[in-house]
Each structure stands twice: as structure tokens, then as C-alpha cells.
Amino acid sequence: METPAKIEGTAAPGRNNRAFEFLRDIPKQLLIAGKWAPAQAGGTFHTINPATEEVLTTVAEGDARDVDAAVKAAREAFENGPWSHITPHQRAKYLLKIAELVQKHADELAHVITLDNGKPISEARNEVARTAEVFIYYAGWTTKICGETNPSDPSLFNYTLREPLGVCGQIIPWNGPLSMVAWKVAPALACGNTVVLKPAEQTPLPALAFGKLTLEAGLPAGVVNIITGFGPTAGAAIARHRDIDKVAFTGSTSVGREILQAAASNLKRVSLELGGKSPNIIFDDANLELAVAGSAMGIFRNQGQVCCAGSRIFIQQKIYDEFAERLTQVASGITLGDPLQPGTTMGPLVSDEQYERVLGYLNVGQQEGACVRAGGERGPQSRGYFVAPTVFADVKSDMRIAREEIFGPVASLIPFRDETDAVLQANDTIYGLAAAVWTRNVNRALALARRLRAGTVWINCYGILDPISPFGGYKQSGFGRELGKDSIELYTQPKSVFIKFQK
Template identity: 65%
Template structure:
């Protein structure tokens, strides 16, 4: 049992929003079967504000017993409840109601997200609005999940049905909790599935608040369940549970591999959105006024804690020094600071563990012989802040260019020509995203086709829309979220033959 009693006044210093403070003061519970319940063990754990290291709330430490209860409830809702066979128009209305409630509470949810995650408040607000858009997008799909009529002999009528998969375990990360919740729950519900969501132990608060909004939307009991807890216990129980039909996970490649192994017991469906070491390729004809600040935010957005962050910045050799000068100049204007300040671009990292990890990689980069053009100093004082750090004299074989750092750290790497840029860009075990900066349209198309990544941005970065699929090549994942292709993750096809 956690012993620290949260001091809301200290943890949420500067927050005047009554709904936020009221939520923080309320006891936290698990959502199982339409009811808020304590963890069976009675245990709780602390969730903190990474900007000041104060405890925001005590959260139930759900484990295998709670997952078992959630699965039992979800199975009952799926097999005997009305959700899978409800009129699709009604299902769409439920999703639209959730979207409206999220949008209505956008300011409250954004503050909660910033308090718990550390992301800049402007980004938290954008992610919250994206979550509302995602629910609206999938509300439209609820009435458009078609089967097919197949050509057949006149004596036979052959058709297909797209049916829901069943009980879905959904494990989301700490780096974008609200957005990732929507990416998981919205398509699952649109297709008629039921969900058991496990938010990251570092950032459970907005998931619990959205759980309250889902209750307000009056979904049938057991359709959405939320179990907070640790990955090693609650998450592992979801991945291996024999009565869960599908698992969706966003997080590290290492944990994704463990989930894939754990799922083999009942051969449950698995979709994984994993890590990345994305190449951001800049040619000499790039528009510097756009490419430089956008590239900076490509590795600094959310303090670099983004799977698709453009942390390997490839610049053509004869343009390298000029670009680095400009990039360093822009970075010098960006300091990690109070994430609730509307002018802040970079907030703290999510945890002490992440703070130590990122600073460890910065030390490794220096030991490997890379030079820091800016940043690289360990900050002291309260909060897990790391200033933007840019390495030069980097080879693509160095550890800081091979491994995912998950902080506001970039390695600038020179390349000779287009072929070399593609070769080095693809020389990684990851393949989540990439970017190309050039005014040459033909070159842009060639490089976009040649790069092995699930998303390629041309003269932009980090553009994401629920309409377009998102996912990775190689060890960056399995399957695609968002867009119509995500329906394949949450439906299964049945062929029916009728003899006439």
C-alpha cells in the first residue's frame, strides 16, 4: 500500500480548474462491468507530476485477479449483451456522444494530461481534440462495415460477413495517453467489440477520467473496462489471458516481443505499434525557414518521447554545417520549462527512470566521440527536465544513432548523395516513419518510395490524421492503426454458402 498522502495543492500548483482539482481529490478506482471498484489486493501506487515530482494521486494496483474479473465481465457483455448486435446507427451515436463529451471537457483533460505526463499544455490540448476526432471518425465506420457477395454458381449463394473479434485487451503507453486511448477503443467499439484497457502506470489519470465520461455516455455495462496497474502484472495478464481474443499494444519493441510470445497460448490476434529511429533527410534545396524549426520539433515534440521522432537528421555533406548552425540557433531559443505555461514547447520527461535513461544516452554519445552542438548538460533541481540536445560528428553505427533514446536528442549525420541518404536511412532495425526535405518533386517521390517506413512525410513532420493508417515496417510493429485498414484488426471474416 502506498503510504504517501497526495498534496493536491503542491502537486497541481498553479492549477485553478475546479473540475481538475475535484477529480484529483476523488478516490481512484478500476472500471469493471460498469462499476468503479477497488483492486482486489487493496494495493495502490503513486502517480506523480513530472514537473515537480509531487504525488498527484493514489491509483489502484490492479493485477491478474482484476484482469480475470474484467475479462469475465467483458465476455458476458460480448456473448450475452446487446453491444455486438446493436443497430449500427445506435453504436455510431454512442461514439459520437463520447467524442462530444471529450471535446466538452477538452481544457480539463488537457490539464490532467499535462500534470500527469509533462507534455506542453498546447500539445495536450491538441491530442485531446485528436481523440475526439478519432471517435467521430470511427463513429462513421460503424454503419459501413460491409460484407461481400461473391460470384458463384446459380445454384449457390455465397456471401461474407465482417464480424467483431470479441474481447480486446488494449495496452497504451505513457507518452500520449489520451490519443492512444482513442486509437484503441474507438475502432474496437465501432466494430462491435468490447474492451479492457490498461493505461501505463506512469499516466493513468486521463484514462480514468475518460472512463467517467464513457459512463456518462451510458454505454452498456462491461463494454469498456479500465484496469490500472503495472505492465509486469496487469499487462502480462492481459497478453496471456486465454479468454482475450485480441491484444493491441503501443510501446517499446522489447515489450512488444514479450507480448507476442505471451499471446501464443490461444493464438490471439496481436497488433503492435512499437519503437522507431526515424530518418529525417534534408537535401540542400530544402526550404530552411520551414525545415529547420520543423526538424527541431521533429525530435523535441513531447520532449522527444515520440515513437516516430526524427532523431536521425541526415544532411547532405556540403550543406551540413550551415544546417547545423541554423538548427542550433533555433534550439537555443527552446528551453524545457513549466508545461502549463502556454509558451512552453518542451516540458519534462515523464519519470525519473526516463530522465536517467536519456542522460545516460547523452553520456554514451560523448563517450563514442560525438560532439554536442548544444545541450547535453544534466539539469538539477525539481522536475525531470532535459534541454534539446544536438549531436554532430555522428556515425550511423554509433549507439545514439542505433537505439531509441526517447528524449529531445538528435544525431546529425552527413550523407553524400541521394543513394547514400536512402542507404543510411534504411540501415536500422526500425521502420516507423521518415521525412524528406527537398523542392525537387521527383526526388521526393523516389526517396519516399525507397525508404522502408510506414509513414513518410515530405516537407513536413509529425502530421497524423485519423483518416490515414499509421504503423511500422520491420521491428516497428505489426498492423496499422487509424484509417480504414484498422478495421482489419477488429473484425474477422465469415464466408457463408447457401444452396438454392
């Protein structure tokens, strides 16, 4: 296992050394049945600081055998362990305790996210806060998962129960390495399920830190199991495992298809939150200052590594040039650099693979004839996976940069004539995760909210999420809804009971 020297060497005067000690003390093994253990095959892999390209530490590389052990532990906890016998009130207390510990270690967790993922520390702190909010929200649901009493024949009493599914396999992405833990784990536990969680191999540390907190919270052994490893091995083993009752996945559409096929082995429940190419529509009556600021946030937050990023910006012809100029100024003013520094507003991409992917699309955009108004190149840093925030103008809807998910800080500006043109172009995509409309015309806003084929529509804002409101996609952006009461549907199943009265 990697020595702590690598981690300690990352600290510097003026930084939070307590956070680096917290990182150093995170177990780097697999969490199975309430205990930390090495991978059965003995494999390990490095996790890299994307800002420096240095090794942060080394973690266990789990595979199918470790997944099987985790599933057995989760099954035991669900069928025979204390988890199957505790009251909803007790489940709520566990979720609230986890939220309390997340809040207690908020700064340390934010540093872990930034070091492993590369997002600016301010964004990482927001992610930690949202993580706690989700656990608090679902703690409130444990006592409100109810069945119904149905009208029936007078000689019968008919009612329904809403019961947990069982063992849930959960595979999360690297762009929200702690918030995605909450989106998956909190509703599953609230409903009484047990979990086998696989974090992305690029960002395993926030999930391992979370695992440490679950033990501190006193969560019974086997309720949450964490397997670090790679998609084709550990992830595939979860998708096809015959004793997993449900699999939840957030990631690319291509991998989502593979998971759906593998899940057919035992017809397990599946929910998929996949890719996006979200339209962000600016009408000529919009508040331009707010629209520019919101659009910049919508595409440049988290280095554009957001499934619902507003990467296709449609601007009405009358204001196209002015909007393009203003957005270019904002992009050029972004501070690209060390994500741990408070003044940094954009950090590196998460990995070398993602870095090369985005650079490739920058070349594609220029070859297709789009005009680079800002960026269009790698960052000036001598090391790290930095890409300059990029604005492409004169983009046509049939260009690859307007059709394929780049997952980087790349905005494509596309003109439109009127409402009909805007809707036709916006819906001309295989995706349907999110959309936004900027206008002062209330009738127009409400009409487009209905006409846009997307799971979330923002009006005069971008990227707002709340644990109370469902999130998910249309078309090839997946199916199933996370957050809100809809997650309760994802992690429970109804049972009908008939009682015949005896004389």
C-alpha cells in the same frame, strides 16, 4: 488512497482550478463491468507529477485477478449484454457522445495529461482535440463495415459477413496517454468489440478520466473496462489470457516480443506498434527555414518522447554546417520549464526512469565522440525530470545514439553525400516506423518515398497524422496498422456463408 490535498496543493493562482477539481474527482479505482472497484489484492501505487516529483494521487494496482474479472465482464457484454444487440447506428451515437464529452471537458483533460505526463499544456490541448477527432471518425465507420456478395454456382447464394473479434485487450503507452486510448478503443467499439484497457503505470489518470466519461456517455456495463497496474502483472495477464481474442500494444520493441510470445497461449490476434529511429533527410535544395523548424518539431515535440520522432537527421554535406547552426539556435531558444505555463515549449520527461535513461545516452554520445552543439545535460531546474534539448553533431551511423531508441529530446546530425548514400544510411536500422524528406525536387521526393523502408513518409513536413490515414511500422517497429480503414481489419474477421437453394 491518497488524499485530495496532494492534488489541490498543485493548483496556483491564475491556473485553471476547475481542472484540478476535475482531476480530484476522477475515480482512482478499476473500472470493471461499469463500476469502480478497488484491486482485489488491495494494492495501490502513486502517480507522480514529473515537473515537481510530487505525488499527484494514488490509484489501484490491478493484477491478474482483476484482469480476469474485467475479461469476464467484457465477455458478458459481448456475448449476452446489450452491446451485442444494438444497431450500428446506436454504436455511432455512443462514439459521438464520447467525442462530445471529450470536447466539453477539453481543458480539464489537457491539464490532467500535463500533470501526469509533463508535456506542455499546448501540446496536451492538441492531444485532446485529436482524441475527439478519432472518435468522430470511427463513429462514421459503424455503418460501413460490410461484407460482400460473391459470384457462385447458380444453385448457391454465397456472401460474407464482417464480424467483431470479441474481447480485445489493449495496452497503451505513456507518451500519448489519451490519444492512444482513442486509437485503440474507438475502432474496437466501432466494430462491435468490447475492451479491457491497461494504461501505462506512469500515466494512469487520463485513461481513468476517459473511463469516467464513458459512464457519463451511458456506455453499457462491461463494454470498456480499465485496469491500472504494471506491465509484468496486469499487462502480462492481458497478453496471455485465454479468453481475450485480440491484444493491441503500443510500446517498446522488447516488450512487444514478450507480448507476442504470451499471446501464443490461445493464438489470439496481435497488433504491435513499437519503437523507431526515424530518419529525417534534408537535401541541399530544401527550404532550409522550413526544414529546420520541421526538424526541431520532429525531435523536440513531447520532449522527444515520440515513437516516430525524427531522431536521425541526415543533412547533405553542402548545407550541413548551416543547418547544424540553425538547429542549434532553435534548440537553445526552447523554453524548458513548468508545462502548465503558456510560454513553456518543453516540459519534463515522464519519469525518473526515463530521465536517467536519457541522461545515460547523453554521456554515451559524448564518449562516442559526438560533438554537443546544444544541451547535453540535465535542465537547470532544482526538481523535476528536465533534460535540456540536445543537438549532437559529427554523429556516425554506427554510434549507439544513432542506432538505439533514446526516446528523449536528442537529435543526431549525420552528413550524407547523395540520394543513394542517404537511403542506405536511413534504411540501416532495425526499425521502420517513419521517415521524412525535405527537397524541392518532386521526382526525388517520390523516388525516396518508395525506397525508404518505413510505414509513414513525410515530404517537406514532419509528424502529420490524420485519423483517415493508417499508421504503423516496418521491420521491428511492429505490424498492423492503426487509424484509417486498416483498423477495421484489425478488429473484425470475415465469415463466409453459403446458402443452397431448395426446390
